[in-house]
Structures are given as structure tokens and as C-alpha cells.
Amino acid sequence: MPATPDTVSSLRNVAIIAHVDHGKTSLVDQLLKQSGNFRAGELEKLAGGQHDLIMDSNPLERERGITILAKNCAVTYVAEDGRPYRINIIDTPGHADFGGEVERVLHMADGCLLVVDAYEGPMPQTRFVLGKALAAGLKPVVLVNKCDRPDGDPDRVVSEVLDLLIALGAEDDSILDFPVVYASARDGWSSNTWPATEKVDLRPVFEAIVKHVPHPDVYIEKPLRMQITTLDYSDYVGRIGVGRVYQGTIRVGEPIVVIKHQPDGSTTTARAKIVTLQGFSGLSKVDRNRIEAGDLCALSGIDDLDIGDTICDPDHPDPMDAVIVDEPTISMTFRINDSPLSGKDGQYVTSRQIRARLERELEHNVALRVAPGRGSDEFVVSGRGVLHLGILLETMRREGFELSIGRPIVIEREIDGVLCEPVEEVVVDCPEATVGSVMQLVGERKGNLRKMESRTDGIAHCVFEMTSRSLIGLRGRVLNATQGEAIMHHTFERFEPVSSERLRRINGVMIATEGGQVTHYACELLHERGVLFVRPGDQVYAGQVVGEHNRDTDIPVNICRLKHLSNVRNANKEATVTLKAPRELSLEQALEYIEDDELVELTPRVVRLRKAILDEGTRRRAERSARDRANS
Numbered sequence: 001m002p003a004t005p006d007t008v009s010s011l012r013n014v015a016i017i018a019h020v021d022h023g024k025t026s027l028v029d030q031l032l033k034q035s036g037n038f039r040a041g042e043l044e045k046l047a048g049g050q051h052d053l054i055m056d057s058n059p060l061e062r063e064r065g066i067t068i069l070a071k072n073c074a075v076t077y078v079a080e081d082g083r084p085y086r087i088n089i090i091d092t093p094g095h096a097d098f099g100g101e102v103e104r105v106l107h108m109a110d111g112c113l114l115v116v117d118a119y120e121g122p123m124p125q126t127r128f129v130l131g132k133a134l135a136a137g138l139k140p141v142v143l144v145n146k147c148d149r150p151d152g153d154p155d156r157v158v159s160e161v162l163d164l165l166i167a168l169g170a171e172d173d174s175i176l177d178f179p180v181v182y183a184s185a186r187d188g189w190s191s192n193t194w195p196a197t198e199k200v201d202l203r204p205v206f207e208a209i210v211k212h213v214p215h216p217d218v219y220i221e222k223p224l225r226m227q228i229t230t231l232d233y234s235d236y237v238g239r240i241g242v243g244r245v246y247q248g249t250i251r252v253g254e255p256i257v258v259i260k261h262q263p264d265g266s267t268t269t270a271r272a273k274i275v276t277l278q279g280f281s282g283l284s285k286v287d288r289n290r291i292e293a294g295d296l297c298a299l300s301g302i303d304d305l306d307i308g309d310t311i312c313d314p315d316h317p318d319p320m321d322a323v324i325v326d327e328p329t330i331s332m333t334f335r336i337n338d339s340p341l342s343g344k345d346g347q348y349v350t351s352r353q354i355r356a357r358l359e360r361e362l363e364h365n366v367a368l369r370v371a372p373g374r375g376s377d378e379f380v381v382s383g384r385g386v387l388h389l390g391i392l393l394e395t396m397r398r399e400g401f402e403l404s405i406g407r408p409i410v411i412e413r414e415i416d417g418v419l420c421e422p423v424e425e426v427v428v429d430c431p432e433a434t435v436g437s438v439m440q441l442v443g444e445r446k447g448n449l450r451k452m453e454s455r456t457d458g459i460a461h462c463v464f465e466m467t468s469r470s471l472i473g474l475r476g477r478v479l480n481a482t483q484g485e486a487i488m489h490h491t492f493e494r495f496e497p498v499s500s501e502r503l504r505r506i507n508g509v510m511i512a513t514e515g516g517q518v519t520h521y522a523c524e525l526l527h528e529r530g531v532l533f534v535r536p537g538d539q540v541y542a543g544q545v546v547g548e549h550n551r552d553t554d555i556p557v558n559i560c561r562l563k564h565l566s567n568v569r570n571a572n573k574e575a576t577v578t579l580k581a582p583r584e585l586s587l588e589q590a591l592e593y594i595e596d597d598e599l600v601e602l603t604p605r606v607v608r609l610r611k612a613i614l615d616e617g618t619r620r621r622a623e624r625s626a627r628d629r630a631n632s
Contacts, residue, residue, distance in 0.1 A: 008215055008216055008218060008220070008292070008293070008294045009215045010083065010084065010085050010086060010215070011085070011086050011088070011215055011216055011294050011295060012085055012086070012087045012088065012110070012111070012209055012210060012213045012215065013088045013090070013108060013109045013110045013111070013213075013216060013244070013294070013296065014087065014088070014089060014090065014109055014110070014111050014112065014113055014141075014209050014213050015090040015092060015105065015106055015108070015109035015111075015112045015113070015133070015138070016028055016089065016090065016091050016092060016112070016113050016115060017092055017102065017106075017112050017113070017114055017115070017129040017130065017133055018114065018115035018116065018125075018126065018129065018145075019116075019117070019120070019122070019123040019124070019125040019126040019129075019489070020093075020125060020489070021117075022115050022116060022117045022120070022123075022126075022145060022146075023115055023117070023145040023146060023185045023186070024091060024092065024115050025091055026145075026185040026186055027113075027115060027143070027145065027183070027185035027205075028073070028089055028091045029185075030185050030188045030202055031075065031089065031202060031205065031206070032073065032075065032282070032283070033188070034188065034201050034202050034203075035075035035076070035077060035206075072088060072089060072090045072091070072105075072108070072242075072280060072296060073088075073089050073091075073280060073282060073283050074086060074087065074088045074089065074279075074280040074281055074282065074296075075087050075089065075282065077206045077210065079206070079207065079210050080203075080207060085210050086295075087206070087209060087210075088108075088280060088295070088296050090105050090108060090109055092105060092106075092129070102128075102129055102132060103132055103323075103324075103325040103326065103366075103367075104229050104230070104307060104323050104325060104366050105229055105230065106132055106133060106136045106138065107136060107227065107229060107244070107323070108229055108243065108244040108296060109136075109138060110138070110213055110214050110215065110216055110217075111138055111139055111140075111141065111209075111212065111213030111214060112133045112138045112139075112140050112141070113140070113141050113143055113205075113208075113209065114126070114129075114130060114133070114140040114141065114142050114143065114161070115143050115145050115185075116142065116143070116144055116145065116157055116161060117145060117146050117152075117157070118144050118145060118146045118147045118149055118152030118153065118154045118157055118182075119146060119149050119151050119152045119153070119455075120429070121156065121157040121160045121161075122157075122160050122161055122164045123427060123489055124425055124427055124489050124490055124491030125489065125491055126164065127164060127167075127168070127491060128491050128492075130164065130165070130168060131168050134165075134168055134169075134170060134175070139174060139175055139178070139212070139213075139214075140165075140175070140178055141178065141179050141181070141208050141209065141212050141213065142158065142161055142178050142179070142180045142181070143180075143181045143182075143183055143190075143205065143208075144157050144158065144180065144181070144182050144183070144194075145183055145184070145185050146184060146185075146186070147182045147183060147184050147191075147194070147196065148184040148186070148187055151455070151457055154182055154194045155194065158180055161178070162176065162178075165178070179208050179211075179212050180192075181204050181205050181208050182194045182196055183202065183204075183205060184199075188201060188202060189201060189202070190202050190203070190204045190205050191204060192204050215294070216293065216294030216295075218245075218246060218247055218293035218294040219247045219248075219293060220247070220248065220249060220292050220293045221248075222247040222248050222293075223247070223248050223312070223313035223315065223316035223318070224245070224247070224248035224249065224250055224256065224311065224312060224313040224316075225245075225246045225247045225248060225310065225311070225312055225313075225318060225320065226243055226244065226245045226246060226250060226297075226310070226311040226312075227243050227244065227246065227308070227309070227310055227311070227320045227323070228241040228242065228243040228305060228306070228307055228308065228309045228310075228311070229242065229243045229244070229307060229308075229323065230242040230243070230307070230364070231305065231306070231307060231363055231364040232298065234300070237275060237276055237300040237301070238300060238303060239300065239302065239303060239305050240298050240299070240300050241298065241299050241300070241302065241305045241309070241311075242296070242297070242298045243296070243297070243311075244294075244295070244296050244297075245291055245292065245293045245294065245295055245296075245297060246293060246320070247293045248293055248313065249290055249291070249292050249293065250274065250277065250290065250291050250297065250299070250311070251274065251277070251289060251290045252274055252275075252276065252277045252288075252289050252290070253273065253274060253275075254273070254274055255271060255272070255273050255314050256271075256272055256273070256274060256311050256312065256313070256314065257269050257270065257271055257272070257311075257312050257313075257314050257317050258270050258271075258272055258302055258304070258305065258309050258310070258311060259309065259310040259312060259317055259319040260306065260308075260309050261308055261309075261319070261322040267319050269317055270304065271314065272301060272302045273301055274299050274300075274301050275299075275300050275301030276299065276300045276301065277289065277290070277291060277297060277298075277299050278297060278298040278299070279291055279295065279296070279297055279298075280296055280297075280298075285298055299311075306363060307323055307363075307364060307366050308322050308323035308366075323366060325366050325367050326367070326384070326492075327411070328367065328368070328369050328382035328383050328384055328411060329383075329384055329385060329410065329411055329422060329468060329492070330382065330383060330384075330385060330386065330389070330408045330409060330410055330411060330468070330472075331369075331380050331381065331382040331383075331408070331409050331411055332380075332381055332382075332389055332405050332406055332407070332408050332409070332591070333373055333378055333379070333380055333381075333405065333406035334354060334358070334373075334378070334379045334380075334381050334403055334404075334405055335351075335373065335375075335377055335378045335379070335403065335404050335405075335406070335599075336349065336350065336351050336354065336377045336403060336404070337349060337402040337403050337404050337601055337602075337603070338404070339404070339541060339543075339544075339601050339608075339610060339614070340515060340541040340542075340614075341539065341541060341601075341603075342402060343402065344603070345402060345603035345604045345605045345606070346400055346401055346402030346603050346604055347400035347401075347604075348399070348400050348401045348402070349401075349402045349403075351376060351377040351378075351379075353401070354379065354401065354403055355379065357396060357399075357401065358370045358379060358381065361392060365392070367383060367384050367388065368381065368382070368383055368388075368392070369381070369382040369383075370382075382411060386408055386472065386588050386591055386592060387588060389408075389591075390587050390588040390591060393405065393587060393602060394587055396602075397587075397602050397603070397604055398604065400604055401602075401604075402602065402603045402604070403602055404599040404600065404601050404602070404610075405591065405599060405600045405602060406594075406596075406599055406612075407591070407594050407595060407596055407598065408472055408591055408592070410422065410467075410468045410469045410472070412498055413495060415495055418497050419497065419498045420495035420496055420497055420498060421467055421468065421469060421495065421496065421497075421498045421499075422467065422468040422492055422493075422494075422495055423465060423466070423467055423468070423492075423493050423494050423495065423496050424465070424466065424467070424468050424471060424490045424491060424492055424493055425450075425463065425464070425465060425490060425491055425493045426442070426447065426463070426464040426465070426466055426471065426474075426488065426489070426490040427461070427462070427463050427464075427488070427489045427490070428442075428462045428464065428478065428486055428487070428488045429455075429459055429460070429461055429462075429486065429487045429488075430459070430460055430462070430478075430482045430485060430486040430487075431458055431459060431460070431482060431485050431486075432454060432458050432459070432460045433458075434481060434482040434483075434485070434486070435452070435460045435462065437481040437482065438462065438478055438481060438482065438486065439462070441474065441477050441478060441481060442464050442466065442474075445466055445470035445471075445474060445503060446466065446467070446470060446499070447464045447465065447466030447470060448464060448465045448466070449462065449463075449464055450463045450464060450465050451463040465493065467496070467499070468492075469503065470503060471490060472592050473505070473592040473593060474488075475488050475592070476589050476592060476593075504595065505593070505595055506552060507530070507548050507549055507550070507551070507552060508548075508549040508551060508552050508553040508554040508555065509545045509547065509548055509549055509554050509598075509609070510526065510529070510530060510532075510545070510546050510547035510548070510549055510554075510555055510556075510557045510559075511543065511544070511545060511546070511554055511555070511556050511557065511611060511616075512540045512541065512542055512543065512544045512545075512546050512556075512557065512558075512559050512560070513542055513556045513557065513558050513616065514542050514558060514560055515539075515540060515541040515542050515560070516539075516540065516560035517537060517538070517539055517540075517560060518534050518535065518536050518537060518538045518539075518540055518546070518559050518560060519536060519559075519560055519561060519562055519563075520536040520579075521561060521562065521563040522557075522558060522559045522560060522561040523535075523536055523559070523579050524579065525561070526547065526557055526559065527579055527580060529547075529549060529550055529555070529557075530547050530548045530549045530550045531547055531548045531580070531582075531583050532546060532547040532579075532580075532582045532583070533545065533546055533547050533548070533582055533583055533584075533585065533609065534546045534547070534559065534582055535581075535582050536579075540559055540560065541610075541614070542614055542615070542616070543610055543611045543613070543614030543615065543616070543619070544608060544609070544610045544611075545598065545608075545609035545610055545611065546559045547559075547582075548583070556616060585607060585609075586607075587600070587602065587607055590607050590609060593609070594609060597611060597612050597613070597619075597622075597623075598610065598611055598612060599611075599612050
């Protein structure tokens with residue numbers, strides 16, 4: 001029987017952090033495969049999605065090829081000195097919109113593995129996650145990934161990481177003199193030197209974790225103290241809390257107290273008992289009778305359990321600091337779907353059902369905020385970005401919900417009596433031939449170019465600075481201007497006083513004047529006036545947005561018009577019209593496209609655009625009143 005680690009000194013808790021698409025999850029998958037903890041073929045059964053990844057198990061993660069939820073697993077590794085180590089690995093998202101997931105799990109780790117692309121180097125989200133890791137007291141081990149890329153420059157990347165650490169205020173020599181491992185997670189090799197003279201397996205990565213990530217600094221003999229950082233749910237045992245035991249020992253069946261932080265800063269205490277206790281082994285949980293300080297565990301038996309709660313010994317209630325994450329940056333209005341086609345597709349359509357679902361989401365989505373709207377059927381939902389809220393909406397849609405959503409609004413903040421808005425750093429990598437188009441789009445939105453450099457293979461690396469409000473809708477236009485070849489990322493920089501100028505969509509829209517079925521004849525008449533969002537045979541209603549107008553004004557159109565039948569011969573009867581394929585907007589694209597007087601209608605089957613006021617006469621009167629108020 002192989003030896004197993006049973007002391008705190010043999011335990012390592014490490015978080016994998018990086019910018020999106022730099023290879024965190026691919027690395028974790030390879031570490032699992034090469035750990036020797038799984039039978040041949042066992043992991044392949046769990047792989048799937050765009051990149052055949054194991055850790056990205058959520059259906060939306062596999063569809064989109066990104067990590068959305070932070071997850072953890074555990075492996076046992078026998079080091080070169082023959083000593084077995086238990087390594088708890090925490091995989092985190094790389095996208096800025098899911099930064100709340102990173103912030104809440106970093107407290108479970110004692111060190112971090114910073115993954116950086118050998119070509120791109122440190123990117124905006126690299127700065128964000130590294131700053132959070134340093135604030136949590138974690139020392140980084142740097143892994144330069146994708147070293148198999150012919151255009152990569154690992155030496156430059158290591159130098160840029162050092163510059164980033166200095167810019168973030170790191171002064172300790174033990175942080176600035178960071179260990180470096182060079183690797184290709186996709187191909188499963190790594191090296192301690194560059195150029196890599198010998199491309200072995202990922203053993204150098206394991207050794208770097210064992211040598212440079214400290215073991216937990218804990219006190220097993222002290223009273224129990226544990227903090228919940230993740231929530232799960234089981235149909236058998238109910239709510240499951242996952243977290244790290246910071247001191248003492250937690251046992252099955254023993255009484256404990258749960259300390260909650262309240263919004264006003266006070267705390268409340270409730271008694272409970274541990275029903276089940278599980279530790280992590282590989283990708284699964286195993287029942288344990290006791291978990292000692294320094295390790296991660298999952299427990300059940302506490303109905304009212306939330307992220308940030310402290311589990312303590314009943315005789316020594318000592319709350320830990322609340323889990324604090326950055327405030328949301330945008331908000332949207334969720335409301336019931338009141339269109340003529342409401343209730344046709346969805347199972348859950350009432351405001352009561354929407355409210356219950358949002359309250360359930362708040363239990364584990366720490367970066368989300370929900371507040372009442374102007375009416376009983378409206379809710380103001382705030383999050384970290386369009387993608388963050390888009391993932392929530394897509395999940396609700398697949399669960400059978402129908403609802404309407406308003407335009408994303410950037411959350412402004414009052415600082416020293418001045419109303420301010422967030423400013424972000426925007427990084428765009430695009431073909432050099434399309435730089436002019438990208439700069440024109442950014443210039444239209446009052447963005448400033450801070451840096452531009454040419455990289456290999458004809459790629460231009462551009463760094464801009466612009467307000468978060470100006471960013472809404474920019475990604476789709478940049479992709480269109482570059483034929484989908486641009487890569488765009490952004491991260492929060494600072495707050496500045498709000499500018500008076502408000503950006504509006506350049507093009508107007510086509511609005512259906514009556515309901516019915518879209519006809520081919522009507523599409524033939526309208527296809528030269530803009531781009532359609534519907535195709536012949538689709539069901540529409542009056543007030544629905546059915547296309548984009550070539551000009552900057554909205555126009556009413558009859559998209560259901562039938563061809564007049566007569567016995568008069570037409571000289572052009574043999575003429576044929578080839579219709580362009582309609583533009584199909586994803587949920588995030590639709591949210592970024594709409595204006596203040598429009599809504600996105602979301603059902604399990606379709607995404608529609610519509611005017612908030614469906615009746616044309618009422619809508620015109622409302623527009624006239626708005627103009628009069630603006631001019632007065």
C-alpha cells in the first residue's frame with residue numbers, strides 16, 4: 001500500500017490563477033492525469049467540451065470553453081525525496097466577470113501558481129488576480145505556459161511578470177525572486193530551465209509546488225475555527241458548505257456554532273451539529289470522521305449556511321473576517337415577460353418565481369446583488385459584467401424561465417461629492433491590417449491609445465483607456481471589423497468624473513407594426529434597407545425589433561406583408577431575390593445592442609429584441625414627452 005501524507009507539513013493548498021485562456025484548467029487536467037491517482041481511462045470518461053477538459057464540468061463551461069466556477073480537487077504526490085504530499089488544487093476562472101469566484105477562494109490557499117502565456121505575457125486579468133493573491137499574502141510560483149508556441153518569448157514574459165510585481169507594490173525579495181517553471185500544459189511537459197534542454201513530464205511543476213508553497217500555518221490543538229467559501233447542494237443531505245479548517249479539528253456529530261456577518265456589521269450566532277463530513281480525494285469527496293486544521297472539507301447538517309460564515313467551537317465563538325469581494329460594476333433590470341408571445345415556451349414566468357430563483361443564486365454567487373425595481377414585477381440585478389449576468393440569464397433560460405431584460409447600466413459612484421464612473425484598461429490584439437478600423441471604433445467612443453507595438457506574425461498589440469460605459473457593445477463591433485480575428489480584454493483601472501456625453505447606437509432599428517408570421521415577400525422588400533434579425537416563417541408581434549436600419553432612425557415596417565394576388569402578368573415575374581442570412585445575436589450581444597427604450601425577451605427557445613412600449617402610438621407620445629423634458 002502506498003504511503004499517505006498524514007501531517008500538516010505534508011499538506012499543500014495551492015490556487016491556480018491566470019488571465020483567461022492562458023491554460024489554467026488544461027494544466028490542472030494534466031496534473032490530474034500525471035499524478036498517478038487515477039486508473040487508465042478513468043479521467044477520459046469525465047472529459048468533454050470544446051477543449052476536452054475534465055475540470056470544466058459545467059455545461060456552459062464546456063460550450064463556451066471558459067472556466068466560470070472555482071473548483072477544487074486533491075492529489076497525492078510522492079516527491080523526489082520519497083515523501084508523500086497531499087496537494088489541494090484550486091482551479092479559478094480567468095475572465096474578469098468572474099473575479100468574485102477568485103476572491104472568495106484565495107483564502108483557502110497558502111500559495112499560488114501564476115500561469116502566464118509565453119506569447120501574450122501578463123494581461124489585464126493577470127494584474128487583477130495577482131494583486132488579489134498578494135493582498136491575501138500568497139507568494140507566487142510562476143509557470144510560463146504554451147512554451148511550445150514558435151512565436152513565444154518566455155524570457156520576455158518572465159521580465160514582464162517581475163515588472164508587474166514591482167508595479168503592484170511587492171517589495172519582499174522572497175516574492176520578487178520567484179521560482180519559474182516553463183511548460184506546455186497541452187503537451188504535458190515542463191522544464192526548470194529555458195531553453196528547455198530536456199522536456200520531461202510535469203514533475204518539475206509538482207516539485208515547485210512542494211518546495212515553494214508553504215504548508216498551512218495552523219494550530220491543531222486550539223478550538224475549532226473554519227470559514228465557508230463555497231456552497232453546494234445534494235438532494236440527500238441538503239446544503240453543503242465547503243471551506244478550510246483554520247485551527248482545531250472538526251468531527252462528525254459534534255456540536256458547533258455558526259456565526260454570520262450581518263449587513264450592519266454585527267454578527268449572529270446559531271447552534272448546529274455536523275451530520276456528514278467529507279474530504280477531497282481526486283475529483284470526488286470521501287467520507288471522513290474528522291478533518292484537522294489546514295485541510296479543506298465539505299460538511300452538511302446546517303440548513304441556514306452562507307458563504308463567509310464561521311464554524312466555531314460552542315465554547316469559543318470567534319468569528320473570522322467576512323469574505324469581501326469588489327462591488328458590482330453594471331446593473332440590469334429583470335422583469336416578467338409581458339410580450340404577446342409570453343408563456344409559449346417557458347415554465348416559470350411569474351415575478352414570484354423569478355424572485356425565488358434570484359434569491360437562490362445569491363446564496364453562492366458572492367459578486368451578485370439584487371434589489372427591488374420600480375414595480376413589483378421588476379428586479380435590479382447587479383454584477384461584474386455583461387458576461388457575468390449573461391451566464392446567470394442563460395442558466396435561468398435553460399431551467400425554463402421566461403423574462404425580459406433591460407439595457408446594462410454602468411454603476412456610478414460618488415467620491416468626495418463628485419459623481420464618478422469607472423475607467424478601464426482595454427487590450428486588443430488584432431491583425432496589423434485592421435488596426436485602423438479598431439482605432440476608429442475606439443476613437444468614436446472617446447477612448448485613448450496608451451501603447452501600441454507590433455508582434456510576430458503581423459499582430460498588433462494595442463492598449464487603450466476608456467470608460468466602462470463606452471465598452472458596452474464594443475467587443476462585437478471589434479470582432480466584426482477584424483473578421484473575428486481580434487482578441488479583446490479589459491480590466492478596471494480607476495474612477496473618473498462622469499462625462500456629460502452619452503453614447504448611442506449609430507444605427508436605428510426596424511420595428512414590426514403588426515403580429516403574425518414573417519413572409520418571404522416582406523423580407524425581399526426590406527433586405528436592402530438594413531440587416532434583418534428574423535427569417536421567413538418566424539412568429540413576430542407588434543413592437544418587436546426585427547432588423548437594423550441602414551440609417552440612424554427607427555422605422556416601422558410590416559414584416560408580415562403578403563404579396564397582392566392578381567391575374568395581371570408581371571414583366572419581372574422571373575426575377576429572383578436572394579436574401580442574406582439574418583443576423584443572429586447571442587444573449588450577450590443582444591444585451592449590448594439594445595438602447596434604453598428597448599428590452600431583450602428571453603425564453604428557453606429564442607432571444608428577441610423589442611421596444612419597452614409595444615404600442616406605436618403610445619411609444620411616439622412617450623418619445624415626444626421625453627424630448628420636451630430634455631428641451632425644457
